[in-house]
Amino acid sequence: MDLFLSYLLQIVILCISLPLIVRIYRRKSSSRNLPPGRKGWPIIGETLEYAMASKNGDPDKFIADRMSKYSPELFRTSLLGESFAVFCGPSGNKFLFSSENKYVTTWWPHSMERILLFPLDVEYSTRVETAKMRSFLPEFLKPEALQHYIPIMDSLAKEHLETDWFPHKQVKVFPLTRKYTFALACRLFMNIKDPDHVTRFGNPFSLVTAGLISIPINFPGTAFSRAIKGGKLIREELLSIIRKRKMELSENKGSTQVDLLTRMLLIRDENGRGMEEKDIANKIIGFFIASHDTASTAITFVLNYLAEFPRVYSEVLKEQMQIAESKGPDELLNWDDIKKMKYSWNVACEAMRLAPPGQGAFREVTSEFTYAGFTIPKGWKTYWTVSSTHKNPKYFPDPEKFDPSRFEGKGPAPYTFVPFGGGPRMCPGKEYARLEILAFMHNVVTKFKLEKVDPYEKITYNPSPTPVNGLLVHLDPMT
Template sequence: MEAIIPYVLALLVLPVSLSMIYFARKRDSYSSKLPPGTNGWPMVGENMNFALLGPQKFVSDRMKKYSPEVFQTSLLGEKMAVFCGAQGNKFLFTNENKLLTSWWPQSMKKALLFPSYVESSLKEVAALKRGFMHEILKPEALRQYIPVMDSMARQHLDTEWAPYKEVKVFPLSKKYTFALACKLFMSVEDPEHVKRLADPFILVTSGMFSVPIDLPGTAYNRAIKGGKMVRDELMKIIKERKKELMENKETAGRDLLSRMLQVTDEDGQFMNEMEISNNIIGLLVASYETTSTALTFVLKHLVEYSHIYSEVLKEQMQVLNSKGRDELLTWEDIQKMKYSWNVACESLRLTPPGQGAFREAITDFTYAGFTIPKGWKTFWTVHSTHKNPKYFQDPEKFDPSRFEGSGPAPFTFVPFGGGPRMCPGKEYARLEILVFIHNVVKRFKLEKAVKNEKTVVHASPIPTKGLPVRLLPHNQI
């Protein structure tokens, strides 16, 4: 009996071994189809490398080492495929809701949204899927905002710039863009009320992309607390406006908030108060962080390239001289600012405020011969095309003429994304940037106060000293 035990064990072990070999080979076969790359350290992934190298170098190094089309990494605790080049951008943009769906990191959702929405997919957050958001941010709907933008830009420069010989552009740009958003979205104008929203909101934007450790004293903990304070304040505003509407004390449609309270979906359902709050917070994040950064670096480039500044000044003075004294800007005036917008676009190419965006694979699919498994996250990034000599000759040169005529090749210039999920606030940002440029250059020539100020990149590029500039009013030059 004992003599046959080894044979019995062999018969038992053989199928198990064959099964293990089969599954190992299957796994290796599957893994061999995954995009090349590395997941970095356990738990940490490549977050540290991304932070130390900066987004541009992180992406370009891996494109050279692994693949210029798509590579894998691990960021924010997720396995991720980074799509590169114009074709990668096109693939992600055109397969929205087919192969991919929108995705936000859990850390960002916890800081911004009500707790009951944190586990929801972005599709389930009604505020982010309503078609009316695109409707009210179309150019024809935004025309009415231009005089308000102009008036507030004038007032901002009168109080925050003109009394001083030197100012810091970055913090003042943030102050202006946030105040303007509060005015246009919710008709909140009182400086103290704006400050009650701005102070905690700064905590949110400063910490929502930090290491997601929710312990007292961490940036992420402050972001979560700041998010709650912002939501509490917004709920007060929303409830008060709702009450005014019910009592017929509110002029219908005077701002974004009123329209949100009155719009219904295809089933005739109104958005609830938390959905409206989620929506406004999303708009505040977009209009505050990215637009203020864009404004800052447009002005930085105007300071650095005097011949570019001279051409912008010439165009803006032509607009100014075609108007009556103290007459506010109009849509027709904005359409005349073609060169100024080319300058802004070249600034957005060289120093894009946003680094890209995430998606989630809703099914297995292949790209460039590699398999992207269902559940993997994807990332498209401005840094695979904006400074790529394949798409932009002499890419480090500041050259607004790149945007004349038909402009860059499709899917190469993507500061606002593309496809169905293209940033709906693109036109809003364009108007805000051009109105602000008009008001600054018609009053001041700017000089750098810090010669070799560095730029660091967190969620957005940041001038380390805040971009201090000396103001030279035209009547004193």
């Protein structure tokens, strides 16, 4: 009887306490001041709205509308099936750039992992993968290494223009710049020079980049389905290249040029073990996506604005001709020449301000924190975006005007111009991209004057800005 009463008492206490616990939990949850915004539709959230804004050439509007409606510092949305806190303005950029491994860590959408990584490796931590990837870059991107790439960039640009530009009166700039940047990446990353091999390897990449940020529906005919197939072909080709290079190195037949692939194959951990072939393939893919896709977009829009603004073109031509006239007949560009291209780089920066190759980057919250008075829960995703600063008149007066002088002297205020990110998370390939862009600019402006065939060509975003007709230009060769 006493035992029964004891059990009964425990049940009564539990019945009374459970509602109190639930109420306290709900009160605690409601006391968290989450960022203002909306979730949108179940599962898909506001993904379609963002995709439509991008397709219509105005992803900035998606951001600007919500900044105006909810908060200029931070708002909530739902994208790709995840709750997002979108950080805005230079303060938001600075906070996220400096919070890596403290509050946030690198995150890739699952759809991107499915496209890019070997299936067995999808469960690997992207934080670990990204940390490993960055560990290989310093040696490859040191100034002394970069200086050796400049003549290669220059000579390849000359070959490219001779083959793909000079025979024609009109060319589509966007696909041709993609062809150049991809061939350059093949040469510098893996020492692949054969044009047929470059083409065979490059075709699947167009499928991948077209479907990288797409609705993840793996149904035949969709961009996502084609991207998955393209990713599989790329990984298979990379494994073949890696195994062939390993054999060459074991037989001392490898190229004397120590490219990125060779560096990865030679590296050993404390136990003497080398990297797994699939790990190397995953990282090489990441390098290609980062270097080829964004660089080709940047070059395309530099040439777009040079064709659009004759005065700017004349100033760039003047600077580049002074460099060209100082060279011998067969002398290639070098580091000192690049340092003289100050106005040209200002033009490139202004082009990247108006048409940034990347729209921002994702992070995952690892520890709940408060920002601007709002609570950002653990597990949420964050997004910083160029849209909140690049065309904001507060930081760039008359923001739609193309004005390279914005970058003279000290240039824009910190964390307002962020095509390469910033702080500790600054893109490690920024200097590589700078050399690539300037070397190509030098060759084009000293050989052609450009005229846009369609001055009003529409721009769409997928996710980078893309001229819908490839930026068709008329070529007027220099006499």
